[in-house]
Amino acid sequence: MQLNDTAIAIPVSEEVLVSLEADLTEDAQFGSRTLEVTASHVTVRGPGGIMLAQVPVAEARSARNEPLVSGGRLVVQTKTGEEIPLVTYSMTKAHLFSEAARGIEQLCEGKPFDINLKEEKTRCDKCGRLLPEKDGVCPNCVKRGQTMLRILSFMKPYWQRGLLLGVTATASTLINLAPPKIQGLILDNFTSGIKSVPTLFQWVGLWALTVLAASLLQIVNGRTTTWLGCYISSDLRTAVYRAVEFLKLAYFDKKPVGAIASRVTQDTERVWFFLVDGLPWMGLNFLLLVAVAVQLFMINWTLALAILSPIPVVAILSSSMWKPVSNLFHKVSQKMARVHMHLNESLTGIRVVKAFAKEDHEYERFLTRSNELRDAAARADMTWNTAFGAMTFCVALGTVVHWAYGGYLMFTGKLTLGQFYVVNAYLAMAYGPLQWFAMLNNWFTRAMAGAERIFEIIDMTPEPVDMQGKKARIEGEVEFDGVRFGYDKSNPVINGVSFKVAPGEMIGLVGHSGAGKSTTINLISRFYEPDAGVIRIDGTDYRELDLRDYRSQIGIVLQEPFLFHGTILENITYGNPEASFEEAVAAAVAANAHDFILSKPDGYDTLVGERGSKLSGGEKQRISIARAILHDPRILILDEATSSVDVETEKQIQAAIAHLIKGRTTFAIAHRLSTLRNANRLIVLEKGKIAEIGTHEELMEKRGTFYNLVQTQSEINEIIGVGAVG
Amino acid sequence: MEIFYMPEGRLRLTTDDRSYLSVKPAWAAPLTYPGRYLSLVDGKGKQIMMLTEPQKELTAEQWALVSNELTHRYLNGKVTKIHEAKEEFGATYWSVETDRGHKEFVTQSLQENAQWLGPRQLLIIDVDGNRFEVPDIDLLDPASRKLLDRAV
Structure with a gap:
């Protein structure tokens, strides 16, 4: 490593092409270092810009990101073979530096410096908090008002019912204030000596009316709430589902299916619940509190002050207790999940458990987890009971204060019995909901977080399905021109691949695992698009083509065929629902599937079960081939289509495939190289680059990479053969 | 057996019969058997030898070189003190001292990303995939332990 003193000073005027901050020092301590790349030098600077190391580009041969545990390092190889870390x-920084490494390598090769440094935001601009997801929303600074408005916009189509909900809820709350008032008046009449029975009946009649009105309002209110809840939740769910459908595949690679599914179900649930239940509840109880307080102050302001004074205490107590208690309950649900996981795992793997006679071991593990759950649940519930008890005391305190001070006022004649009674009734009304006020913040936060996750999906850039591209019937010429692609942009899996395939040609893709075969196929299917270079279909950059029109002309047969729950017929016609039954049968015949379908009691109406679970692997595969034949694609992709079946079934599938590939450009990946014998040409990939292209015979004669692959495989087959005989 | 850097930055190993140009040390089970079972791997990723007790089996000079290489290859932080572990909005914000100095990081879904490797040993993986190890929670000061207990 060239250190400070030996380094050549670079001219000040030279433009810094890229400057990146690293978060580890050369002693592997957490700290800050800066990498600076100019056209002539690669420099590392320490704090204050002190130069720590420098390599002239002229002396460098290549640069790479060496992956390490929990990080990586940028290694430059000099022309003398020296490797300089x-x-x-x-x-956190690795993806940036591997992109920088690529840029340095471009400089070494004398190419223009062209890297794609999309600086991902890791901290919030406003509060500096680390973001939970890169480029995500800061949960602290998110504009709750805006999110709130956006949530409310889902109410818009139903604004009349929303209004009805508001009106009935407000009315029923206010009417509920009346009965205690009437009861108080009756008591006052009694104590003041007016013991008129007709007046009593009048008052009771009025009371009964208010109760009736309140009940009616409650019925309307309840029905409206339910109706709104169902409709809004359905709207939200479908909106999120629609957005999920058009998300780029890269998103599905990063997130487990469960996490995405929970956005569609759980997050939408939280949001509508808040919208339809939480929001009115909050508003109403606030209204109730104010109304009760006004009433109390009108009756006697000193008494009102006295009995409302414990309220802040209750509020503080309840909010301070909420957090630890909810944490405990969170732990309970975690432990519950662990029990479920174990249960699920051990029952799914029950054969393995029995085969290894590990019942006792699994029982021990289950016992441990079950006991953990027991302890956590006991602790949480016990704490909650304590907290609840304390709360009850505080609430009771209000009543005690009332009986002490209000009783004193009554005895000294400053309060009538009726008023005393009214205050007592209102007290319970005010304190009741107060116990739950502390939950509100949590409730609110969860709903907001759920809403943000939903809107994040809805706002995400979808695949360019709506872009109006060219629609045309594809002839089938496929050309890769200098294509580079990496799932993680800094780490190309396909690097500078060029080839041209004529319409109707069958191409076998060959190479070790990780060579880039599946990636090539993903690119052809346009599940991903190249980072650099162009893929042309019939001479046109395929990004100019209409995405859905293009995909509709591609057929894919996968190693693990995926069938949807439904009948065999529905699955065959999945890509082409208008096809007649005759066409479907013809496709099934061509796919060698017709005979086995007929042997089923329900024939083409046989249900395949979830994911086709009621059929064997070979049967599923032949149905998926029939599906592809009926779909009549111009470009066909066979991804290890025969590797998961036995030799006999493979023969049948091979025959089916032979039908399928006629007249279509076909790309096939097969682990068994012998299955690619029919291919017109083979493309041998090695570490993301093309090693060889040619026919089977040509490549065998060449005795290169392909030859070696074939040799290895036939050796393995021999070994397997011997093992089978022995 | 000889171990030396040649050229600089590249560890080289010469045994009786041959020389390996680019040698990487790799822990076989760094969490279960910390400090034991060190594999020396050649440039192609093939194991050259496995050292059960590397610190005893190598000479002091050799171990110094190998452990230097290890510090630069295993960039996990060993947590020695926790200043803060605050759960907010489903993410946990950490501020810790490690054997490599101060570090702040954020974790999500701690059920998956905080793994108990033993009753007292914890591995925490942050949102970027960086690993932080708490070798023994009993060695933490009471305040740190309390924060940790509340977080996971």
Whole structure:
């Protein structure tokens, strides 16, 4: 490593092409270092800009990101073969530095410096908080008002019912204030000596009316709430589902299916619940509190002050207790999930458990987890009971204060019995909901977080399905021109691949696992698009084509065929629902599937079960081939279509495939190289680059990479053969 | 057996019969057997030898070189003190001292990303995939332990 003193000073005027901050020092301590790349030098600087290391580009041969545990380092190889680890960084920065490494390599090769440094935001601009997801929303600074408005916009189509909900709820709340008032008046009449029975009946009649009105309002209110809840939740669910459908595949690679599914179900649930239940509840109880307080102050302001004074205490107590208690309950649900996980796992793997006679071991594990759950649940519930008890005391305190001070006022004649009674009734009304006020913040936060996750999906850039591209029937010429692609942009899986395939040609893709075969196929299907270079279909950049029109002309047969729950017929016609039954049968015949379908009691109406679970692997595969034949694609992709079946079934599938590939450009990946014998040409990939292209015979004669692959495989087959005989 | 850097930055190993140009040390089970079972791997990722007790089996000079290489290859922080572990909005914000100095990081869904490797040993993985190890929670000061207990 060239250190400070030996380094050549770079001219000040030279433009810094890229400057990146690393978060580890050369002693592998957490700290800050800066990497600076100019056209002539790669420099590492410490704090204050002190130069720590420098390599002239002229002396460098290549640069790469060496992955390490919890990070990586940028290694420059000099022309003398020396490897210089220039700068170390954590995983947080690794993608940036590997992109920088690519840029340095471009400089070494004399190419223009062209890297794609999309600086992802890791901290919030406003509060500096680390973001839970890169480029995500800061949960602290998110504009709750805006999110709130956006949630409310889902209410818009139903504004009349929303209004009805508001009106009935407000009315029923206010009417509920009346009965205690009437009861008080009756008592006052009694104590003041007016013991008129007709007046009593009048008052009771009025009371009964208010109760009736309140009940009616409650019925309307309840029905409206339910109706709104169902409709809004359905709207939200479908909106999120629609957005999920058009998300780029890269998103599905990053997130587990469960996490995405929970956004469609759980998050929408939280939001509508808040909208339809939480929001009115909050508003109403606030209204109730104010109304009760006004009433109390009108009756006697000193008494009102006295009995309302414990309220702040209750509020503080309840909010301070909420957090630890909810934490405890959170732990309970975690432990519950662990029990479920174990149960699920051990029952799914019950054969393995029995085969290894590990019942006792699994029982021990289950016992441990079950006991953990027991302890956590006991602790949480016991704490909650304590907290609840304390709360009850505070609430009771209000009543005690009332009986002490209000009783004193009554005895000294400053309060009538009726008023005393009214205050007592209102007291319960005010304190009741107060116990739950502390939950509100949590409730609110959860709903907001759910809403943000939903809107994040809805706002995400979808695949360019809506872009009006060219629609045309594809002839089938496929051309890769200098294509580079990596799932993680900094780490190309396909690097500079060029080839041209004529319409109707069958191409076998060959290479070790990780060579880039599946990636090539993903690119052809346009599940991903190249980072650099162009893919042309019939001479046109395929990004100019209409995405859905293009995909509709591609057929894919996967190693694990995916069938949807439904009948065999529905699955065959999935890509082409208008096809006649005759066409479907013809496709099934061509796919060698017709005979086995007929052997089923329900024939083409046989239900395949979830994911086709009621059919064997070979049967599923032949149905998926029939599906592809009926779909009549111009470009066909066979991804290990025969590897998961036995030799006999493979023969049948091979025959089916032979039908399928006629007249279509076909790309096939097969682990068994012998299955690619029919291919017109083979493309041998090695570490993301094309190693060889040619026919089977040509490549065998060449004795290169392909030859070696074939040799290895036939050796393995021999070994398997011997093992089978022995 | 000889271990030395040649050229600089590249660890080289020469045994009786041959020399390996680019040698990487790799822990076989860094969490279960910390400090034991060190594998020396050649440039192609093939194991050259496995050292059960590397610190005893290597000479002091050799171990110094290998452990230097290890510090630069295993960038996990060992947590020695926790200043803060605040749960907010489903994410946990950490501020810790490690054997490599101060670090702040954020974790999500701690059920998956805080793994108990033993009753007292914890591995925390942050949102970027960086790993932080708490080798023994009993060695933490009471305040740190309390924060940790509340967080996970």
